[in-house]
Amino acid sequence: MILITVQDNFRELIADQILKSAAEAVLLECGLPDSPSLLIRITDDEELNTLNLKYRGIDKTTDVLSFPADFEDPDLESRYVGDVVIAFPRAEEQAQKRGHFVEAELQLLVVHGTLHLLGYDHGEKTEKNEMWSIQSRILEKLGLDIEIEDN
Numbered sequence: 001m002i003l004i005t006v007q008d009n010f011r012e013l014i015a016d017q018i019l020k021s022a023a024e025a026v027l028l029e030c031g032l033p034d035s036p037s038l039l040i041r042i043t044d045d046e047e048l049n050t051l052n053l054k055y056r057g058i059d060k061t062t063d064v065l066s067f068p069a070d071f072e073d074p075d076l077e078s079r080y081v082g083d084v085v086i087a088f089p090r091a092e093e094q095a096q097k098r099g100h101f102v103e104a105e106l107q108l109l110v111v112h113g114t115l116h117l118l119g120y121d122h123g124e125k126t127e128k129n130e131m132w133s134i135q136s137r138i139l140e141k142l143g144l145d146i147e148i149e150d151n
Contacts, residue, residue, distance in 0.1 A: 001035070001078060006042040010088045014042055018103050022110035023084075025138045030118055036079040038117060040110060041086070048087040063090040064109040066116035084113030104144050111138050 002023050004016045019040050027036065045061040053059045055067070069082040086109045088102075095105035115131055122128035139146065 001037045003037065003039045004042075005039065007044060007047075007088070009044075010042055013088070013102070014106070015103070018107055019110050022107040022138075022142060023114050025142055026111055026114040026118070029134060029138050029141070030115075032118075034079055036081045037073055038081050038114065039083040040113075041083060042088050042106070043085060045087045045089050048085060048090065051085060061087055061090055063087055063094060064113045066113045068117050068119070082117040084110060084117065086110070086113065098146060100144075100146055104146055107142055107144060108139060108146055111135055111142075 002020045004014075004019055006014045006016075019042075023038060023040060048063075048065060049059070049061040051065055052062050055065070063086065065085045067083040067085070069080050071080055072078070073080040086106065088106075091105045091109055092102045095102040098105070112135060115135060120127070120131040120134065122131050
C-alpha cells in the first residue's frame, strides 16, 4: 500500500495517482516479491529544512528526503519500507528551472526517494552510476525525459 499525505495548502495541486504510479514503477523495476508499503509526504520547504537539520545535520532546504525502514506492519499487512518526504515549493521551483511540469518533477523525486528507501545511493561513483541507470529506466517507462541533478 502506498500512502500519500499532502499538506493542506498543496492538496488541490497534487494528484495522488501520479505519485503512486511513480512509486509502483520503482517497486516493479526493482522486482520486489511482495507489495511493500511506503509513505509519500508532500510538504513545505520549512519542514524539509527542519528534517534535513535534525537527521543529516544540514541547515538548508532540500527537495526530497528518504527515511528507510524495514519491518512488517501488522496494520498494513505488508513490509513497510519507509517514508519519502518532498518539498512542494522546491519541486515547483526545480520544474520551472528545468522546463517541465511540476507533476513530472514530483514523479522524478518520488522515484529518486523510493530508490533510496530500497538501499540505492549516489555517494560513490559506482553507486551513483547504478542508481542513475535504474532511475533513468523507470523515468523512461513513466514517459519522462528528465534527470535529477546531484546536489
